[in-house]
Amino acid sequence: MLKKFLLTCISFFSSIIFISAQDWKTYPYHPIGSSIHFPTDEGRHPTEPTEWWYTNAQVKGNITGNKYSIMLAYFYYPTFLIDGFRVFNIANETLNQFYTQTLYCNYSNLANDHLHIKAQPVGSIEEEWITVLDSSGKLEPFEYYIFAVSHFGEIKARINAVKRPLIMGGNDFVYQGTSGYSNYYSQTMLNLTGTLTLNGITESITGTAWVDHQYGKMKSVIDEKYEWFSIQLSNGMDLNIWTIFYGQNQLPNTSNYKICGIHISELKDTTISNFNLTRLKYSFMPNSAFCYSQQWHFVWEGIDLIITTNQNNCEVLSPVRFYEGSTTIQGRVDGVPVTGIGFAELLHPYENPKIKFIKTTGNRISNDSIKIVWELLNPDEGRPIFYDLEFSNDNEITFIPIVQRLTNTSFDWDSTGSEAGSSSLLRVTGYSIDGTLRGNDIITIGTEKNETVIQPDFYLMQNYPNPFNYTTFIKFNLPQASKVNLSIYNSLGELIIVIADGEYEVGVYERVFNASELASGIYVYVLKAAKLVLRQKMVLMK
Incomplete structure (x- = not known):
C-alpha cells in the first residue's frame, strides 16, 4: 500500500515538473518577468x-552526406521605395564552398499578431517565413515553414522548437552600444x-536550427562593430554572446557592450556581462581585404569553451x-567535457599592427643601455600585440634578436653588441x-656614448x-615643433572644416572628425606642417 502511494506521488510530481517544463509549447505564451507575448x-x-x-x-544532406550550414535573415529597415x-x-x-546573396526587398505581408x-x-x-x-x-x-530562393539554390524547410525561448536580459530588453536598445529573444x-x-x-536535409528576433533602435550596433555567437552545447545549455566595439577599437567592460544570455536548463536562464572572451586566431578572407577572428x-x-569557425571564406x-x-x-x-555547434556573425575586422618608433633624444641610461620607445598607431583591444626587438649592424642582411614577445611598447636595451660611434638598424x-x-x-640609431637619437x-x-x-x-606625428593645419575637403576640393590649426610641439596627435x-562620399584630409603637405582619402558611408 505504501509502495503504491509513493509511486502515485512520484507520478504526480513528475507530471507537475513535465507540465512546468512544457507550459511554453502553447499559444498564447507569456514568459514570466518579460514583456513578450507569443505569438503576437x-x-x-x-x-x-x-x-x-x-x-x-x-544540417546534413541525406543523399550526398554533405554537411551544410545555412543562414537566412529578413530585415525591416525602410529606405527610399524599399522596405x-x-x-x-x-x-x-x-x-569548403560558400554562396551568399543579399537583395533589397519589399514585404507584401508582415503580420503584427504572429510570425508571417x-x-x-x-x-x-x-x-x-x-x-x-x-x-x-x-x-x-x-x-x-521557410522558403527562400537564390541564383545558387533554395531551401524549403520546417523548423520546430523543442525548447522554450531564451529571453535576453531576463526581461527581453537590452541596451546595446552607445545608444542602441533592443527587445530580444532567441529560440x-x-x-x-x-x-x-x-x-x-x-x-x-535534417539538422538543428536557431532563431533570433530583435526589434528596437539598433543603428548604433551597426555603427559600433560587433562579434556575435550562438552556441548549442551537448549538455543542453545554450549561449547567446555579444561583444560590441566602441570608438577606437575599445571593448568596454559594461553590460551595454558585453552581453551573454545563457539557457542553463529548462527552468533556468541568466544574462551576464562579466565573462571573458579572448581571441586566439585570425584569418584573412580569400580576397585578403578583410581579416576576422x-x-x-x-x-x-x-563554463570554459573554445569556439572555432568551420570555414574561413x-x-x-x-x-x-x-x-x-x-x-x-x-x-x-x-569540469565535464562538452561539445557543441554554433554560428558566428563578425562585423569587426582586424588590421595588421601599424608601429612607429617615437623620437627620443638624450635617452642614454648608462654607457651601454638605451631606452627604446615605440607606439602602436592602431590599437585594438580585440587584437593584443606582442613585440620582438632586433638590431642589425650589416644594413639589414642579418638581424640579431634583442628580446621577444614583449607586451609593453618600450624596452631598456643593453647595447653592448653595438660598436661605440657606429650606427645600428633597430x-x-x-x-x-x-x-x-x-x-x-x-x-637607424646612433650608439655614441652620450646620446641616442631615434628620428x-x-x-x-x-x-x-x-x-x-x-x-x-x-592621427598624425610631428618629429619637430611646427605650425599645423589639418583640414577636411570634399571630392570637389571644397573646404569642409578645419580640425587642427596652430603651433604644435613634438609628438603624436589624434583628432576626431564628426561627419x-x-x-556619404569620398573626403580628403590634408595635413600641412613644416613646408610639407600630406593627404589621405576617407569614405563616409551612412
Whole structure:
C-alpha cells in the first residue's frame, strides 16, 4: 500500500515538473518577468524603427552526406521605395564552398499578431517565413515553414522548437552600444527537416536550427562593430554572446557592450556581462581585404569553451562586409567535457599592427643601455600585440634578436653588441597571438656614448575606422615643433572644416572628425606642417 502511494506521488510530481517544463509549447505564451507575448511579439512592431528575423542551421544532406550550414535573415529597415533587405547564405562545409546573396526587398505581408513574412526580393520570386497552421487553421505553437530562393539554390524547410525561448536580459530588453536598445529573444534549439537545392542538386536535409528576433533602435550596433555567437552545447545549455566595439577599437567592460544570455536548463536562464572572451586566431578572407577572428576562448564561472569557425571564406559583401559562418565548440562545464555547434556573425575586422618608433633624444641610461620607445598607431583591444626587438649592424642582411614577445611598447636595451660611434638598424615587429597579423618599423640609431637619437618622419595615418559612419579618428606625428593645419575637403576640393590649426610641439596627435551633417562620399584630409603637405582619402558611408 505504501509502495503504491509513493509511486502515485512520484507520478504526480513528475507530471507537475513535465507540465512546468512544457507550459511554453502553447499559444498564447507569456514568459514570466518579460514583456513578450507569443505569438503576437513574433510579428512586426510598427512603433520600432528597425526589426529583423534571423535563423541559422547546421544540417546534413541525406543523399550526398554533405554537411551544410545555412543562414537566412529578413530585415525591416525602410529606405527610399524599399522596405528592407534579405540575406541568404549556404555553405557546403564538406567541399569548403560558400554562396551568399543579399537583395533589397519589399514585404507584401508582415503580420503584427504572429510570425508571417511574405517577402518580395528585387529581381526574384516571393519568399516566406510563416507559422505553420494545423488542420483546423490554428497556429501550431513555435513551428514554422521557410522558403527562400537564390541564383545558387533554395531551401524549403520546417523548423520546430523543442525548447522554450531564451529571453535576453531576463526581461527581453537590452541596451546595446552607445545608444542602441533592443527587445530580444532567441529560440535556441529547433529541429529542421526539409529539402535543399544547391547548384542544381536537390536532397532532403535534417539538422538543428536557431532563431533570433530583435526589434528596437539598433543603428548604433551597426555603427559600433560587433562579434556575435550562438552556441548549442551537448549538455543542453545554450549561449547567446555579444561583444560590441566602441570608438577606437575599445571593448568596454559594461553590460551595454558585453552581453551573454545563457539557457542553463529548462527552468533556468541568466544574462551576464562579466565573462571573458579572448581571441586566439585570425584569418584573412580569400580576397585578403578583410581579416576576422576565427577562434575564441570563452570563460565564465564553470563554463570554459573554445569556439572555432568551420570555414574561413564565409564573408558577406552587402549591405556591409561581415563574416557569417558556422562554428564548432569544445570545452568543459563544471569540469565535464562538452561539445557543441554554433554560428558566428563578425562585423569587426582586424588590421595588421601599424608601429612607429617615437623620437627620443638624450635617452642614454648608462654607457651601454638605451631606452627604446615605440607606439602602436592602431590599437585594438580585440587584437593584443606582442613585440620582438632586433638590431642589425650589416644594413639589414642579418638581424640579431634583442628580446621577444614583449607586451609593453618600450624596452631598456643593453647595447653592448653595438660598436661605440657606429650606427645600428633597430627593428620592432608586432604580431597577433597567432602571428597572422604583423607589422614593423625600422630605424637607424646612433650608439655614441652620450646620446641616442631615434628620428621618425612626419606622418599622417589612415583614419580609423574607414569607411566610417559619422565619427572617425585621424592621427598624425610631428618629429619637430611646427605650425599645423589639418583640414577636411570634399571630392570637389571644397573646404569642409578645419580640425587642427596652430603651433604644435613634438609628438603624436589624434583628432576626431564628426561627419553627422555630411552626405556619404569620398573626403580628403590634408595635413600641412613644416613646408610639407600630406593627404589621405576617407569614405563616409551612412
